[in-house]
Amino acid sequence: MDSAGDNRRSVEYGTDPKTAQPKGRTDRVKYLFIGPAVIWVLAFTIFPLLYALYTSFYTYRFGQRLGFVGLDNFVRLFGDVNLLSSLRVTLIFVVGTVATEMILGVGLALLLNREMRGKNVTRGIATLPLFATPVAVGYLAITLYYEQDGPINSLISALGGRDVPWLSDPVWALVAVILVDIWQWTPFVFLVTLSGLQSLSSELYDAARVDGASSLQNLRFLTLPLLAPLLWLILLLRLVEAFRVFDIPVSLTLGGPGRATEVYSLYTYRTAMRFFDHGYAAAQGFLLLVIVMLIVSVIFSRVRGLYEEG
Amino acid sequence: MRLVYRAGLWLVTVLALVWVLFPFYWAFLNSIKTPDETFQPTWIPFLQFQPTLEHWRSQLATPEIRHALLNSTIISIGAATIALLLGTLAAYALARFRFKRPSNGALTTWFISQRVLPPVMFVTPFFLLMRQFGLLDSVLALVLLNATFTLPFAVIILSQTFRELPRELEEAALVDGASYFQSFLSIVLPLTLPGLAATWIICMAFSWNEFLFALSLTSKSAIPMPVIIAGAEHTRGVQFWFVGVNVLLTMLVPIVLALLAQRYIIRGLTLGALKG
Numbered sequence: 001m002d003s004a005g006d007n008r009r010s011v012e013y014g015t016d017p018k019t020a021q022p023k024g025r026t027d028r029v030k031y032l033f034i035g036p037a038v039i040w041v042l043a044f045t046i047f048p049l050l051y052a053l054y055t056s057f058y059t060y061r062f063g064q065r066l067g068f069v070g071l072d073n074f075v076r077l078f079g080d081v082n083l084l085s086s087l088r089v090t091l092i093f094v095v096g097t098v099a100t101e102m103i104l105g106v107g108l109a110l111l112l113n114r115e116m117r118g119k120n121v122t123r124g125i126a127t128l129p130l131f132a133t134p135v136a137v138g139y140l141a142i143t144l145y146y147e148q149d150g151p152i153n154s155l156i157s158a159l160g161g162r163d164v165p166w167l168s169d170p171v172w173a174l175v176a177v178i179l180v181d182i183w184q185w186t187p188f189v190f191l192v193t194l195s196g197l198q199s200l201s202s203e204l205y206d207a208a209r210v211d212g213a214s215s216l217q218n219l220r221f222l223t224l225p226l227l228a229p230l231l232w233l234i235l236l237l238r239l240v241e242a243f244r245v246f247d248i249p250v251s252l253t254l255g256g257p258g259r260a261t262e263v264y265s266l267y268t269y270r271t272a273m274r275f276f277d278h279g280y281a282a283a284q285g286f287l288l289l290v291i292v293m294l295i296v297s298v299i300f301s302r303v304r305g306l307y308e309e310g
Numbered sequence: 311m312r313l314v315y316r317a318g319l320w321l322v323t324v325l326a327l328v329w330v331l332f333p334f335y336w337a338f339l340n341s342i343k344t345p346d347e348t349f350q351p352t353w354i355p356f357l358q359f360q361p362t363l364e365h366w367r368s369q370l371a372t373p374e375i376r377h378a379l380l381n382s383t384i385i386s387i388g389a390a391t392i393a394l395l396l397g398t399l400a401a402y403a404l405a406r407f408r409f410k411r412p413s414n415g416a417l418t419t420w421f422i423s424q425r426v427l428p429p430v431m432f433v434t435p436f437f438l439l440m441r442q443f444g445l446l447d448s449v450l451a452l453v454l455l456n457a458t459f460t461l462p463f464a465v466i467i468l469s470q471t472f473r474e475l476p477r478e479l480e481e482a483a484l485v486d487g488a489s490y491f492q493s494f495l496s497i498v499l500p501l502t503l504p505g506l507a508a509t510w511i512i513c514m515a516f517s518w519n520e521f522l523f524a525l526s527l528t529s530k531s532a533i534p535m536p537v538i539i540a541g542a543e544h545t546r547g548v549q550f551w552f553v554g555v556n557v558l559l560t561m562l563v564p565i566v567l568a569l570l571a572q573r574y575i576i577r578g579l580t581l582g583a584l585k586g
Contacts, residue, residue, distance in 0.1 A: 048432055
């Protein structure tokens, strides 16, 4: 993964005859500019990561390091039923949210990609969920899902349905968590797809119209292929984010009822901060990293083009 | 037929907007209802119930809430400022100089790839390290962490902003004998001020919303808003009227910030792939 970013336009000043700067000067200056950020990331990202790796080889009890156990913490991963259950919950969550958000978001963007009144207001409103504090959204959702006469169940019974046990039933609780994530992140897919659509050249569509293409053919043979790299990027970003979900299940259901909504991050958080089993929590973190990296490596090649154009 | 299509479009838009806006409205309703009324499905203030500002008054007078608001403010501003300082310098280097090993592209990808790491894998190392350095339950720890996690956004958004700036002005200054740093300070920064401000604002909003590390590393004096709403619900049970106030108090800041930086949001959220 090394050709993202824009190489071509970063012409070195020192080589420009007009500026005629001595080459040594550029070389030193550029490291002064980029150095602080690199050192910061090394200190606060790479070092903690290595420290986590070190931690994962030790056993901890109540937060105190006891002894070196080699790969024991990693071996534990494969026999842990609760970890497996959290992985299952996370996978259902990821598939349920990302698929729905992609379909709804892209669909709405295609539908509303036209000149209409109040476009900026619509965009502004779509921005609101993206920046609403996720924990706060979770607590707000408790008041929406309230089972007796809460607004959602009121609406359902007004439409002739039966009250849904949103937060007390294991299956519905997971649905409730998924719905909140859909509420929060569909606007992201919508907004990004919309600005992608608006960056497409209208000349292509004029040419297609001359050739007598139907709007369905336009979509199939023009819009979707042109938009594909961007859609892959949206998918990638959503997948990465969905796998790390934490705030909403914590605030809305606390992982319950039972372990029905205990997602991976919540289980790892509890391993670390409730049981202070830091070695094992570190090992869990690396397993999640491996899963996410697998997904990234599958999708990244399709996205690379977006960055190369600068 | 065309009319039906337009009506359908209009209907979809309205439904989507109601879907997005209703939760905010419901939080607002709960915040101005008396405790008994919060459990009633009433929708219209004055007509169906008599609104009250009592919960807003009592929550804003609570010392813990005020302290959490202050903590959140310090954390957001501190973290965003560090991210902006480091990010501006690094972004300028990526936009204007050529690196060989590693290349500019590799460096950019390296900064972006920070965003792929699952945050939960940092809970254990940060907790142990902060304990080692005596920084548990300190605002400083959260400033440092949020600066770290928002830095990639700053680098990516700003390196594109700098690339869009024509380089002739800087070159003229260099020919006239200005140093790289002088031309950076007196030409580049003033011309990209809107982008810098927007980046700062977006980093602030992200830091304000951060929950996982705030929950892991604070216990009392450094607790910010997202953690205090979580704690309040667990000790007192869910009191919808206070939930309404707290939820809105917490959300309002990042939402207002986001609306201020509207133009740069797409760019930030797609890690620079779209100029939006």
